[in-house]
Amino acid sequence: MLAKLIKYDLKYILKTARIFIVLLLASVLIFNFTSYVPELITEIQDGQPNVVGEIVPPLIIQALHGLAQFAIYAFIFALVFITILSIWRRFKNNFYGDEAYLTHTLPLSRHTLWTAKFCSTFIAIAVVILTLIFGCFLLSFSTNGLQLLESFGLVYGCTHCVGDYYFVEPQSFSLYASYILLFFTQISFITFCGITGIIIGHRTNRHQGCWSLLSGFTVYFICGFLLIGILYIISLINPDFSFIFGEPISSGAYVPDDPRIPARISNFINPEIITQLFLIIATVYLCYIIIQYFTSQKLLKKGINLD
Amino acid sequence: MAQNPQNKSPKDSSPILECKNLSKAFDQHFVLKDVNLEIPRSKIVGLLGQNGAGKSTLIKLINDLLVPTTGEILVDGQPIGIHSKEIIAYLPERTYLDRSMTVRATIAFFSEFYSNFDSQKAETLVKELDLKLDQRITKMSKGMQEKLQLILVMSRQAKLYVLDEPLGGVDPATRDYILDTILSNFSDGASVLISTHLIADIERILDEVIFIENGRITLIDNADRLRNQHHTSIDAIFRKTFRPKTN
Numbered sequence: 174m175l176a177k178l179i180k181y182d183l184k185y186i187l188k189t190a191r192i193f194i195v196l197l198l199a200s201v202l203i204f205n206f207t208s209y210v211p212e213l214i215t216e217i218q219d220g221q222p223n224v225v226g227e228i229v230p231p232l233i234i235q236a237l238h239g240l241a242q243f244a245i246y247a248f249i250f251a252l253v254f255i256t257i258l259s260i261w262r263r264f265k266n267n268f269y270g271d272e273a274y275l276t277h278t279l280p281l282s283r284h285t286l287w288t289a290k291f292c293s294t295f296i297a298i299a300v301v302i303l304t305l306i307f308g309c310f311l312l313s314f315s316t317n318g319l320q321l322l323e324s325f326g327l328v329y330g331c332t333h334c335v336g337d338y339y340f341v342e343p344q345s346f347s348l349y350a351s352y353i354l355l356f357f358t359q360i361s362f363i364t365f366c367g368i369t370g371i372i373i374g375h376r377t378n379r380h381q382g383c384w385s386l387l388s389g390f391t392v393y394f395i396c397g398f399l400l401i402g403i404l405y406i407i408s409l410i411n412p413d414f415s416f417i418f419g420e421p422i423s424s425g426a427y428v429p430d431d432p433r434i435p436a437r438i439s440n441f442i443n444p445e446i447i448t449q450l451f452l453i454i455a456t457v458y459l460c461y462i463i464i465q466y467f468t469s470q471k472l473l474k475k476g477i478n479l480d
Numbered sequence: 481m482a483q484n485p486q487n488k489s490p491k492d493s494s495p496i497l498e499c500k501n502l503s504k505a506f507d508q509h510f511v512l513k514d515v516n517l518e519i520p521r522s523k524i525v526g527l528l529g530q531n532g533a534g535k536s537t538l539i540k541l542i543n544d545l546l547v548p549t550t551g552e553i554l555v556d557g558q559p560i561g562i563h564s565k566e567i568i569a570y571l572p573e574r575t576y577l578d579r580s581m582t583v584r585a586t587i588a589f590f591s592e593f594y595s596n597f598d599s600q601k602a603e604t605l606v607k608e609l610d611l612k613l614d615q616r617i618t619k620m621s622k623g624m625q626e627k628l629q630l631i632l633v634m635s636r637q638a639k640l641y642v643l644d645e646p647l648g649g650v651d652p653a654t655r656d657y658i659l660d661t662i663l664s665n666f667s668d669g670a671s672v673l674i675s676t677h678l679i680a681d682i683e684r685i686l687d688e689v690i691f692i693e694n695g696r697i698t699l700i701d702n703a704d705r706l707r708n709q710h711h712t713s714i715d716a717i718f719r720k721t722f723r724p725k726t727n
Contacts, residue, residue, distance in 0.1 A: 177592050185580065274576035278543050279593050280566040378506050476547035478506075479540060 174281055178289030179296065182267075186259045186297045193255055194304045197248035201311045201318075204241035207234050208315035242321065245312075249305065253360060256301050260294050261367045265385075269375045273479055283473045291466055294364055302357045348444050351451035358458035365465045366393040372469050375477070396461050403457055413446050494557055496521045496640050496671045497542065502551035504537050504695075511537045512695045515551070519640070519671055524685055526703070527675040528714070529692035530722055535675040536573060538692070539644045542673075543570045556639060566596070569638035573645045575625045579618040583611055583628060590632050602635035605661070623650065630658060634665035641672040647681055655681045680715040689714055691721060 212228040229235065267276045267290070276286060312318030370389020377384045408414040495518035502515040512534045519525050529535050540546040542553060544560045555564035577586055583606060591599045606613060609627050617625060630646060646662065647655045655678070663685055666672055676682050683689075689706060691699035698721070703714060710717050 174593070181578075181589070185578070188580070271574050271576050272578060274543075274545065274570075274572040274574065277545055278565055278568070278570050280562050280595075281593070282562055477545065478547060479545045 175285055175289050175292070178281075178286065179293045182263060182289060182293035183296060185263050186256065186293065187300060189259055190252060190256045190297070190301065193248050193252040194300075197245065197252055197304065197308055198311070200241045200244035200248055201308045203237060204245060204321070205311060205315040205318055207238035207241060208317040209234065209238065210316055238317070242317075245308070245321065249308075252301055252304065256297055257360070257364050257367070260297060260364055261371065264290055264368050265371050268473075268477065269371065269381070269479065273477070277477060277479075284470060287470050287473050290368070294368070295361060298357060298361050298364065302353060302360070305356075306353065348448045348451070351448045351455065355451040355455045355458075358455040358462065362396070362458040362461055363393065365462050366390075366396070369465050369469055372472050376472065378478070392465075400454065400457050404453070407453065414450060417450070493521075495519055496556060497673070498552075498554040499538070499542075500552045500554070502538075502541065502553060503549045504534075504541060504546060505549045510549075510695055512541070515695075515697055517690060517697055517700060519673055520688070521639075521671055522669050523687040524672045524674065525688040525690060526679070526682060526686040526714070527673055527690050527692060528677070528679055528718055529675075530677060533692045534695040535692055536644055537695075539570075539572075539642055539673075539675055542642060543568065543572075566594075567639040569633045569636040569641045571629055571633040571641070571643040571646055573648060575622065575629065577617050577625060577629065580616070582614055582616050584613040586617065586628070586632065587613075590635070594636055596637040597632075598635050598637065601665070602631055605631040605635065605665070609661070623654070626650065627658075630661060634661060637667045639667075639670050641666050641670060643672065643674045645676055646674060647676060647678050652681075659685055679718050680713070683714040686714065691718065693722065 207230075209230045213224050214226040214228065215222040216225050217223070266272045268286075277283075279286070309322055312322055367389045369392050370387070371385045373388035373392075374381050374383070374385025404414070404417055408417055408420070412420075497517075497519035499515050499517050502512060503510060504512040515538065527535050527538065537546065541548055542555070542560070544565065553560050556567055558564060578589075581589065587599055587602045587606075590597045590602070603613065606628070609631060611620075611624060611628060611631075617628070620628070626646075633641065633643070641662070643662065646658060650658060659682065662672065662674075674682060674686075683703065686703040689699070689701060689703050690697060706714060706717060
């Protein structure tokens with residue numbers, strides 16, 4: 174029964190999201206196909222090469238490329254945003270809207286109903302994250318795509334280490350993995366804050382929408398402040414993390430062993446420290462999500478009151 | 481008179497639904513007060529009361545859509561839970577279907593979740609009531625959606641059918657058709673609890689009547705006995721009982 178519930182939830186949630194998945198991937202492909210690097214025209218003047226112009230593709234290609242870049246930004250935002258909204262909408266309709274009259278009269282326990290929502294939320298967000306990873310993977314095939322990834326902060330070290338070209342440090346696989354985990358847990362956490370808000374808000378008899386919004390934000394901010402507190406304590410215990418609060422890097426100073434890196438750059442943060450930091454934050458978010466799961470389950474077990 | 485005779489085993493003599501000292505309050509305002517009632521098996525029971533009398537609240541409590549403030553509800557001798565939901569077929573006042581689904585997908589949904597759902601019967605009724613299997617619910621009128629809900633509810637082999645205002649949004653010509661659908665489709669040995677304020681339309685099918693006023697049960701009686709006692713229809717008795725007080 175749990176699997177059936179998840180199936181129906183995902184069908185609903187991904188119905189709109191899949192449109193944005195297709196649009197995003199199409200934009201990435203267009204962006205890659207229209208990718209170009211201007212070729213400089215130089216002339217020797219007084220024995221010195223002098224740039225007198227550049228060769229660029231036709232205007233239509235440039236326009237298409239610019240449009241695709243804008244579309245990538247827009248569809249990434251839309252995909253994440255629409256998925257979260259669909260999850261919230263589905264949950265509200267199923268648990269407190271008209272459809273709740275069917276949901277709560279199915280011969281299933283509230284525990285099963287809630288666990289199905291929990292799992293489908295995780296799966297839907299995982300689908301979104303996997304789509305984004307796949308999109309980034311496709312982008313990495315073009316030079317402009319790599320530049321775009323850099324603007325997302327996804328090509329570690331490229332800004333600081335190498336002036337003219339981009340590369341991925343071998344040890345950064347774990348960094349990417351922790352980055353993805355962090356993004357996944359963060360989006361999941363935000364989504365569950367909304368769901369917890371809906372549950373708390375609907376325990377009141379009036380202004381349930383307002384109470385849901387207020388409760389969701391309250392849970393989010395309390396957890397956010399707690400996270401800052403946890404990180405502060407960690408930075409006191411381990412000076413490697415003191416840079417989070419603006420302190421100069423002490424024992425965490427790191428110089429990549431790469432001859433291409435200019436000597437003037439010295440203020441590196443060890444990617445391992447960043448990886449650890451991402452993992453710590455992801456773990457905290459995961460703990461929050463687990464706490465929200467059990468808290469919401471307890472609240473739902475007390476029963477619901479439909480209008 | 482619609483009857484649903486069955487050979488009753490000793491266990492079957494117990495009521496299908498019992499409410500004991502049941503109360504429900506919202507913000508300290510009681511909408512149901514100390515309700516005690518029993519619904520016997522194999523009976524069609526009318527839950528009759530004016531708008532706001534507490535009919536829907538009682539029905540929601542029976543279906544686990546509200547939490548009682550005090551008291552207890554037993555269905556088939558057990559508290560409200562998975563078992564009660566398995567044996568109660570509930571038709572709410574509002575449309576509870578996923579509007580993005582087609583009729584066929586909705587039937588498949590019910591078939592997946594209710595072990596006592598008869599898909600074959602549902603598809604037959606869909607055709608009989610002039611609905612199309614591939615039609616999307618969002619494209620259907622409110623009346624059509626209500627018909628579909630009724631089909632889905634009556635296609636279950638339930639022990640108790642709880643119908644909240646099944647004639648509410650339906651034109652008078654369709655009311656008889658709906659009542660006939662209810663009568664000819666509920667399972668043998670099952671009870672039907674129908675909440676309505678349209679008594680004249682429904683009284684011909686009732687075995688028992690329950691009057692509810694301001695959250696209190698004011699009368700529980702056999703429909704025939706009541707009619708014979710007062711020499712008039714249930715509708716007339718209801719009107720007399722609930723006549724608005726004038727200065």
